[in-house]
Amino acid sequence: xxxxxxxxxxxxxxxxxxxxxxxxxxxxxxxxxxxxxxxxxxxxxxxxxxxxxxxxxxxxxxxxxxxxxxxxxxxxxxxxxxxxxxxxxxxxxxxxxxxxxxxxxxxxxxxxxxxxxxxxxxxxxxxxxxxxxxxxxxxxxxxxxxxxxxxxxxxxxxxxxxxxxxxxxxxxxxxxxxxxxxxxxxxxxxxxxxxxxxxxxxxxxxxxxxxxxxxxxxxxxxxxxxxxxxxxxxxxxxxxxxxxxxxxxxxxxxxxxxxxxxxxxxxxxxxxxxxxxxxxxxxxxxxxxxxxxxxxxx
Numbered sequence: 001x002x003x004x005x006x007x008x009x010x011x012x013x014x015x016x017x018x019x020x021x022x023x024x025x026x027x028x029x030x031x032x033x034x035x036x037x038x039x040x041x042x043x044x045x046x047x048x049x050x051x052x053x054x055x056x057x058x059x060x061x062x063x064x065x066x067x068x069x070x071x072x073x074x075x076x077x078x079x080x081x082x083x084x085x086x087x088x089x090x091x092x093x094x095x096x097x098x099x100x101x102x103x104x105x106x107x108x109x110x111x112x113x114x115x116x117x118x119x120x121x122x123x124x125x126x127x128x129x130x131x132x133x134x135x136x137x138x139x140x141x142x143x144x145x146x147x148x149x150x151x152x153x154x155x156x157x158x159x160x161x162x163x164x165x166x167x168x169x170x171x172x173x174x175x176x177x178x179x180x181x182x183x184x185x186x187x188x189x190x191x192x193x194x195x196x197x198x199x200x201x202x203x204x205x206x207x208x209x210x211x212x213x214x215x216x217x218x219x220x221x222x223x224x225x226x227x228x229x230x231x232x233x234x235x236x237x238x239x240x241x242x243x244x245x246x247x248x249x250x251x252x253x254x255x256x257x258x259x260x261x262x263x264x265x266x267x268x269x270x271x272x273x274x275x276x277x278x279x280x281x282x283x284x285x286x287x288x289x290x291x292x293x294x295x296x297x298x
Contacts, residue, residue, distance in 0.1 A: 003215055009202060018184045020049055034047070048076055049077065091113050093113070196220070
């Protein structure tokens with residue numbers, strides 16, 4: 001359970017990793033976007049503009065917009081080459097240097113994402129349901145740290161916002177990935193504030209946030225809060241904000257749940273989860289989810 005954030009030193013910081021500005025196809029300039037999230041109570045943000053020639057390969061540098069109580073990570077949404085169903089690739093890279101070089105001639109998605117990872121970036125495969133990303137596609141990106149398991153813009157606009165199905169397939173194959181939620185806002189209207197992450201770190205230092213991202217020390221949410229996940233004797237004990245259901249998912253069909261009104265604790269038997277991974281889902285009375293990252297029991 002080393003990758004779980006609960007009980008570790010530090011505190012949780014709320015952030016969004018996937019947002020756009022006028023440097024690509026967003027409606028608002030980067031300073032306005034940063035101010036928008038700061039006023040909404042977020043602690044950090046990445047503006048991840050589309051890294052494409054038609055936008056002059058932007059890596060939106062927001063370092064000058066950092067404040068004592070709000071920071072930014074530098075990133076971009078990388079695109080090159082085509083998936084198995086002939087869609088252009090979408091891969092999030094968080095923690096890029098501001099001078100990350102444009103895509104080279106003939107540079108495919110594997111080489112581009114490896115170059116980003118070698119430069120220190122957290123690599124995420126985004127909105128897989130939205131554009132039909134398959135496990136065969138995902139398995140060529142060996143530098144990936146995580147799957148975007150909820151993309152609010154894709155959900156409210158196209159009813160294709162989730163990614164746990166792909167993530168579970170890859171976890172069942174033995175890949176050790178985490179899962180993150182975002183809003184992918186372009187307009188800062190209907191597409192904003194629907195999904196985010198809580199990252200555990202000692203401070204808002206961008207390097208510490210990035211380190212926790214790579215280690216999977218965060219959880220994702222549409223609203224509910226997860227306070228703790230612990231193994232106590234032969235049970236998984238989850239404490240959270242008031243919930244209607246607390247459940248655990250694991251390898252294959254392995255799953256357990258408890259239901260009730262205003263649940264703030266759930267105890268789930270560990271016995272069924274005798275190999276592979278476990279992840280926790282909290283569902284509140286409004287139908288909103290929070291998700292832990294997978295953790296491995298062996």
